[in-house]
Amino acid sequence: xxxxxxxxxxxxxxxxxxxxxxxxxxxxxxxxxxxxxxxxxxxxxxxxxxxxxxxxxxxxxxxxxxxxxxxxxxxxxxxxxxxxxxxxxxxxxxxxxxxxxxxxxxxxxxxxxxxxxxxxxxxxxxxxxxxxxxxxxxxxxxxxxxxxxxxxxxxxxxxxxxxxxxxxxxxxxxxxxxxxxxxxxxxxxxxxxxxxxxxxxxxxxxxxxxxxxxxxxxxxxxxxxxxxxxxxxxxxxxxxxxxxxxxxxxxxxxxxxxxxxxxxxxxxxxxxxxxxxxxxxxxxxxxxxxxxxxxxxxxxxxxxxxxxxxxxxxxxxxxxxxxxxxxxxxxxxxxxxxxxxxxxxxxxxxxxxxxxxxxxxxxxxxxxxxxxxxxxxxxxxxxxxxxxxxxxxxxxxxxxxxxxxxxxxxxxxxxxxxxxxxxxxxxxxxxxxxxxxxxxxxxxxxxxxxxxxxxxxxxxxxxxxxxxxxxxxxxxxxxxxxxxxxxxxxxxxxxxxxxxxxxxxxxxxxxxxxxxxxxxxxxxxxxxxxxxxxxxxxxxxxxxxxxxxxxxxxxxxxxxxxxxxxxxx
Amino acid sequence: xxxxxxxxxxxxxxxxxxxxxxxxxxxxxxxxxxxxxxxxxxxxxxxxxxxxxxxxxxxxxxxxxxxxxxxxxxxxxxxxxxxxxxxxxxxxxxxxxxxxxxxxxxxxxxxxxxxxxxxxxxxxxxxxxxxxxxxxxxxxxxxxxxxxxxxxxxxxxxxxxxxxxxxxxxxxxxxxxxxxxxxxxxxxxxxxxxxxxxxxxxxxxxxxxxxxxxxxxxxxxxx
Ligand SMILES: Cc1cc2nc3c(=O)[nH]c(=O)nc-3n(C[C@H](O)[C@H](O)[C@H](O)COP(=O)(O)OP(=O)(O)OC[C@H]3O[C@@H](n4cnc5c(N)ncnc54)[C@H](O)[C@@H]3O)c2cc1C
Numbered sequence: 001x002x003x004x005x006x007x008x009x010x011x012x013x014x015x016x017x018x019x020x021x022x023x024x025x026x027x028x029x030x031x032x033x034x035x036x037x038x039x040x041x042x043x044x045x046x047x048x049x050x051x052x053x054x055x056x057x058x059x060x061x062x063x064x065x066x067x068x069x070x071x072x073x074x075x076x077x078x079x080x081x082x083x084x085x086x087x088x089x090x091x092x093x094x095x096x097x098x099x100x101x102x103x104x105x106x107x108x109x110x111x112x113x114x115x116x117x118x119x120x121x122x123x124x125x126x127x128x129x130x131x132x133x134x135x136x137x138x139x140x141x142x143x144x145x146x147x148x149x150x151x152x153x154x155x156x157x158x159x160x161x162x163x164x165x166x167x168x169x170x171x172x173x174x175x176x177x178x179x180x181x182x183x184x185x186x187x188x189x190x191x192x193x194x195x196x197x198x199x200x201x202x203x204x205x206x207x208x209x210x211x212x213x214x215x216x217x218x219x220x221x222x223x224x225x226x227x228x229x230x231x232x233x234x235x236x237x238x239x240x241x242x243x244x245x246x247x248x249x250x251x252x253x254x255x256x257x258x259x260x261x262x263x264x265x266x267x268x269x270x271x272x273x274x275x276x277x278x279x280x281x282x283x284x285x286x287x288x289x290x291x292x293x294x295x296x297x298x299x300x301x302x303x304x305x306x307x308x309x310x311x312x313x314x315x316x317x318x319x320x321x322x323x324x325x326x327x328x329x330x331x332x333x334x335x336x337x338x339x340x341x342x343x344x345x346x347x348x349x350x351x352x353x354x355x356x357x358x359x360x361x362x363x364x365x366x367x368x369x370x371x372x373x374x375x376x377x378x379x380x381x382x383x384x385x386x387x388x389x390x391x392x393x394x395x396x397x398x399x400x401x402x403x404x405x406x407x408x409x410x411x412x413x414x415x416x417x418x419x420x421x422x423x424x425x426x427x428x429x430x431x432x433x434x435x436x437x438x439x440x441x442x443x444x445x446x447x448x449x450x451x452x453x454x455x456x457x458x459x460x461x462x463x464x465x466x467x468x469x470x471x472x473x474x475x476x477x478x479x480x481x482x483x484x485x486x487x488x489x490x491x492x493x494x495x496x497x498x499x500x501x502x503x504x505x506x507x508x509x510x511x512x513x514x515x516x517x518x519x520x521x522x523x524x525x526x527x528x529x530x531x532x533x534x535x536x537x538x539x540x541x542x543x544x545x546x547x548x549x550x551x552x553x554x555x556x557x558x559x560x561x562x563x564x565x566x567x568x569x
Numbered sequence: 570x571x572x573x574x575x576x577x578x579x580x581x582x583x584x585x586x587x588x589x590x591x592x593x594x595x596x597x598x599x600x601x602x603x604x605x606x607x608x609x610x611x612x613x614x615x616x617x618x619x620x621x622x623x624x625x626x627x628x629x630x631x632x633x634x635x636x637x638x639x640x641x642x643x644x645x646x647x648x649x650x651x652x653x654x655x656x657x658x659x660x661x662x663x664x665x666x667x668x669x670x671x672x673x674x675x676x677x678x679x680x681x682x683x684x685x686x687x688x689x690x691x692x693x694x695x696x697x698x699x700x701x702x703x704x705x706x707x708x709x710x711x712x713x714x715x716x717x718x719x720x721x722x723x724x725x726x727x728x729x730x731x732x733x734x735x736x737x738x739x740x741x742x743x744x745x746x747x748x749x750x751x752x753x754x755x756x757x758x759x760x761x762x763x764x765x766x767x768x769x770x771x772x773x774x775x776x777x778x779x780x781x782x783x784x785x786x787x788x789x790x791x792x
Contacts, residue, residue, distance in 0.1 A: 057747035059607055060729075064653065064720040067664035069605030078662050079604050117776040124781060124789050133773045153758075158768035172755040190768035193758055210750025220747060330738035335751035345768060352780045370732060370742065371723035375716065385631040385715055386693055390638060398738025410789070440788050 016042040016241070018537070019261055019276035021248050021291065023047075024099020025523050026510035026530040027282035028227035028235065029144060033534035035238030039541070042274055043240055044263050046247035047081040047096035049228065052220040057212060063371035070103070070217050072477065080266070081245070083425035085286060089434035092477040093284055097244060098228030100284065103218035104477070106197035106225055107340040107363065107521045108150050110134075110141055110528075112159060114349065115518035121350065122357045124441065126314045126411035130515045131487050131496035131553050134160065137528050139561055140535070141165065144527035145195075147234070148225045149203055152195030158345045168200045171209060176331045176401050177341030180364045183456040189346035194363075196339030197225030197523070204230065213366055215338035223337075246272075247427050250295040251279055251304055251506065256548055258304075258506040264427045277545045278505045278537060282530070285315065285479025285511035289417040290432040292483065305483065305493050305502040312417035314481040315434065316517040317474045319407035319442040321450050322378040325457040326399045326464040333367030333400045340364055340404075347452060348519055356441045358408040360449035361519040362456070365402040373397045379466045403456075405449035405467075408519045409442045409474070411481050438472040446470040478522050483512035485529075487553065496553040498533035504547040509533040535564060605663050609652030614669050620676050621647050622685040628718040630692040637735040641722045649721030667713040675710045 018034050020027045023045040034041050056065040067076065072092035074082035085091040094102040111134060114121060119129035142164040151168040154161070170193045173181065177193075184191040198215065202208045206222035206229055215224055222229035236242060245266040252259050252273070260275035281288050289312035293303040303311055344362040351359075367377060374393060376382035377400055383392050420433040438446075450467050457465045486492020489501040498509040509530040511522055518525070537544060540557045551557070616624065628641035628650075654667045661668040679699060684692060699711040722728055724744070732739035741754050781791055 054607070055747075056607055058745055060726060060745055061608060061649070061720070061724040062745055063724065064664070065605075065607065069607065069663075071664075076664070077605065112770050113773040114771045114776050117773065120776050120778065122779055122781050122791070124785065124791055135773060153763065155763050156768065157766065158770050160770065160772075170758065172757045174755040178756055178758075188767065190766060192763075192766060192768070210747075210752045211755045212746035212750035214746035330740075332738060332741060332754075334742055336755040349771065350779050352782050355782050356785060357779065357781060369723070369744070369746075370729070370739075371720045374719040374723050382715070383719075385696075385718075387633065389632050390636050394636070394736055397732065398736060398742065441785050 014273060015275045016040050017276065018042075018278045018280060019044070019274050020280040020282060021251075021261060022099060022282035022284065022287065022510065023097050023227060023232060023242070024282060024284060024510065025101055025227060025526045027099070027280065028231035029527050029530035030280045030282065030509075030534045031235035031240050032147065032231040032238075033531055034537060035235045035240050037538045041235070041240050042276070043235075043242045044246040044248050044261065044274070045097055045242065045244050046266065047094070048244045049097045050102055050218065055218055055220040057214050057217065057220055062214065062217070063369045063375075065217065066368075066372070072103070080426045083287070083290075083429070084423050084431040085434055086420045086423050086431050087434040087436075089436055089473050090476050091286055091434065091479070092475060093286065093479065096228070097232060097242070098226040100477075101225065101227045101523065103216055104523065105215050105338050105340065105365070105521070106523075108145075108152070108195040108197045108524045109343065109520035110159065110162075111137075111518040111520060111525050112348070115516055118516045124357050124410055125439070126413050128486055128491050128515060130485060132485075137525070137532060138162070139164075139564060140532040141524060141528040144531045145524070148197055148230050148527065149199045149206070150195050150225075151198055151200045153193045156192040158190055158192065158348065167195070170194070171196055171198055171200060171337040171339055171341060172211065173341040174332055174336040176333050176336065176366060177364060179327065179331060179460060180401060180403065180456065181342055183460040184344050184346070186459045187456060189344055189456075191342050191344040191346075193342050194340040195524075196337065198337050198339050199223050199225070204233070206230075209337050211336050213335050213338060213368070247429070248283075248291060249427070249429055250297070251281065251291065253295075253297065253300060253304060253503055256503065258503045266427065278507065278541075280507045282508075282510040285482050286417055286432050286434065288508060288510055288512040289482040290419065293419050294430060300502070305500040305506065307502060308490060310484070310493055312482050313413045313415075314411035314484060315415045315417060315436060316409050316411055316478070316481040316514070317436065317476045318478050318517055318519070319409045319438060319446045320471045320474045321405040321446050321468050322471075323403045323405060323450060323453045323457070323465060323467040324377050324379045324381060325401045325403065325462045326396055327401065327460065328399070328463050331399050331401050333402065334369060334398065336366060338366050345519070347449070354444075354448055356444040356448070358410070358441070358445060359519055360445055360452070361406040362449070362453055363404040363406050365404055367400045367402060370397055373400065378402050379468050381466045399463075403453045405446060405453055406519055407442060407445040407449055408517055410439060411484075411516065412437075412439055417482050434476075436473045436476075438470055438474065443470050478517065479511045480514040480517050480522055481512070483508045484515045485513050486515060495550055495556060497536045497556050497559070498529065499544070499550045499556075501550050504550040505544060507533050507537070532559070535559060609649075610656050610659060611652065612656070613651035614654045614656050616647065616651060616673070619682040619685070620673060623676055623680050623682065624650055626685040626687075626692060627680065627696065627714050628722065630689060630696060631715055631718040632722050633689070638731045639727050641718060644722065644725040644727045646718060646721045649724065650717045653717060653721070665713045665716045667717070672710075672713070675706075679707060679710060
């Protein structure tokens with residue numbers, strides 16, 4: 001192969017084989033696999049490292065931090081590393097080394113085969129089939145799972161078997177998980193212990209989970225698979241040139257190829273340009289379309305890769321409602337790894353008789369601390385004050401169980417990311433603007449899901465339930481679909497190997513690339529897709545660098561799983 | 570230096586839900602100063618003795634002591650409030666969005682020193698009036714008082730100890746999640762039951778067209 005050798009500090013600091021933008025799930029998976037192959041990789045990340053002392057887990061006052069510096073929403077945190085997001089939206093993301101995996105719940109489900117065939121199944125709204133199948137992606141799920149470190153139980157009959165994906169023992173359900181499972185059993189409904197990106201046995205210098213329950217605020221032990229503790233350290237050991245506080249202002253293109261990217265060093269204020277043979281854009285489902293749109297330039301008047309006008313469109317978040325349930329007996333929701341102890345896919349598949357397409361899932365969650373409980377837990381049911389407070393608190397705290405109503409949302413063209421001409425980030429770059437409306441199909445699906453969760457709560461004799469109803473806008477922790485993979489340059493932004501149709505050496509395999517959302521959290525699929533695209537680059541580097549036009553799916557040089565097995569062995 | 574005191578500039582709430590401003594010329598300063606700090610503001614806001622007495626009385630009315638639980642004033646709720654109200658020289662951008670100048674004015678004007686000595690019924694009535702007020706500022710002030718009381722009180726180790734002692738469902742609760750976690754306290758899955766769970770999936774080559782509900786077809790113009 002002709003790519004350069006590792007080592008970033010030489011004279012050639014501003015030219016690289018592969019330039020990666022963003023260090024979340026996607027960027028980290030590319031960085032790990034490509035540096036494994038000996039490529040010179042430079043990664044630009046606008047945020048910084050989060051140090052263990054910065055987490056709120058050791059503080060008495062940890063609960064209030066969810067509304068302050070540890071809020072999921074950059075508009076609430078307002079850190080200088082964040083960019084504002086305007087519009088009708090609650091965007092959730094973290095801008096730091098590790099990206100949004102810094103404080104995700106690390107629930108780690110896979111897509112099912114049908115999730116890649118929504119065009120065939122019904123084609124409603126912007127749904128198209130993926131150009132790849134579950135079987136195409138399965139080996140890469142396995143590789144990424146093995147590298148990240150996943151706990152769970154093999155054998156869920158609601159999925160194809162995955163014997164090559166190693167699993168540590170699952171996180172413990174506690175009274176809460178056992179209770180909800182019992183309710184599902186009473187109704188004869190599907191459930192299974194969740195796969196989680198939470199290690200239950202130490203590995204890679206990371207401490208195993210000690211079941212503290214504060215996963216959604218990140219993990220100072222490194223048990224939660226933030227990319228800052230899982231894949232990035234491995235890539236650094238391979239010689240990755242990681243630049244933090246490096247905010248990319250635009251990707252530069254010339255003669256039908258990406259030539260590199262320009263960034264502002266947020267510490268010095270200086271602007272730099274890094275030239276590269278291949279550029280990976282991994283800035284998430286909002287940051288990626290933003291950067292493509294910000295990169296409008298000669299020959300690309302509407303932004304990069306946007307000749308078809310699709311960049312930023314078809315944004316998906318999953319439809320959501322939260323259901324809080326209380327029981328007379330102790331549930332102890334404040335303890336145990338959050339992730340998800342279990343899920344039910346009883347209603348995953350479309351059933352036209354319900355009056356909508358697609359399905360819903362139930363994902364069981366936990367409660368956080370006592371102050372969070374007093375302030376109304378997940379559904380804003382703030383406890384009464386005054387004379388009734390003590391009795392109410394005593395009856396509810398430790399008796400609570402949360403279920404997420406999780407629905408597949410349709411990819412709607414009008415649900416989209418554009419640039420806000422008025423609002424800027426701390427570097428003076430335009431903020432992304434999001435318009436998102438929950439449409440009729442997805443409202444029906446949410447209502448159906450809330451009713452089914454309530455059925456379980458009732459079967460268990462819940463003393464009380466409270467739900468949010470259809471959340472509109474939905475919590476935007478899943479940012480998907482805004483630069484999607486597809487079948488041809490008219491229906492999508494990338495080909496089946498994640499090469500953008502417009503620039504063959506610009507790759508996108510982050511949340512933006514997901515063609516459909518399934519009814520599962522997206523990160524394991526983002527990791528698999530990115531690992532697969534990285535393997536494609538590894539096997540075809542020279543060919544890709546020489547391409548002047550992105551190959552059609554049928555003409556691409558392809559990917560040999562034989563070589564993959566050999567390299568894994 | 571551009572002014573960062575939006576409250577003094579007459580910007581009362583945080584209408585701009587956005588990140589550090591383009592006017593933050595030196596990003597190093599923004600990185601150090603503008604991130605929310607764990608534990609709130611340091612140095613904290615200083616209240617007069619009268620204001621402190623009023624705030625203690627507010628908290629004790631919102632969460633009355635009893636049943637083995639201490640009064641908020643006994644566990645230094647005022648200390649928490651003074652760290653989470655935004656000092657006058659800091660930009661007002663963090664929850665619960667209570668800025669020093671306005672907050673003190675409301676404590677003095679809407680409650681007043683006499684609140685501290687009023688009967689519990691009178692204090693309750695005053696707070697209820699604020700809670701139900703049509704005046705947005707008054708209603709927001711009440712929510713700030715309640716949030717500060719709830720978040721502050723339940724963060725106190727003495728209160729966590731009361732939860733452990735008094736509540737069967739709270740027996741294991743120890744407040745801050747780390748460093749101890751809850752190892753050994755979380756029940757595992759029972760052994761070997763997995764073959765009983767129902768469930769299935771549709772294989773890739775078994776995916777076929779479903780019938781789309783007629784009104785959904787019309788809504789989304791599916792042909
Ligand atoms: C509270 C919360 C809970 C979640 N729970 C789960 C869960 O349980 N399971 C699950 O699967 N998923 C979960 N998610 C979603 C998960 O975090 C994301 O799916 C995943 O991190 C997306 O990976 P990504 O690579 O697409 O982007 P990200 O991880 O968001 O990474 C993008 C990175 O790009 C950087 N970047 C953006 N723009 C620029 C620029 N211009 N210059 C330089 N750098 C830039 C950002 O700073 C960021 O670090 C959760 C998310 C949140 C916020």
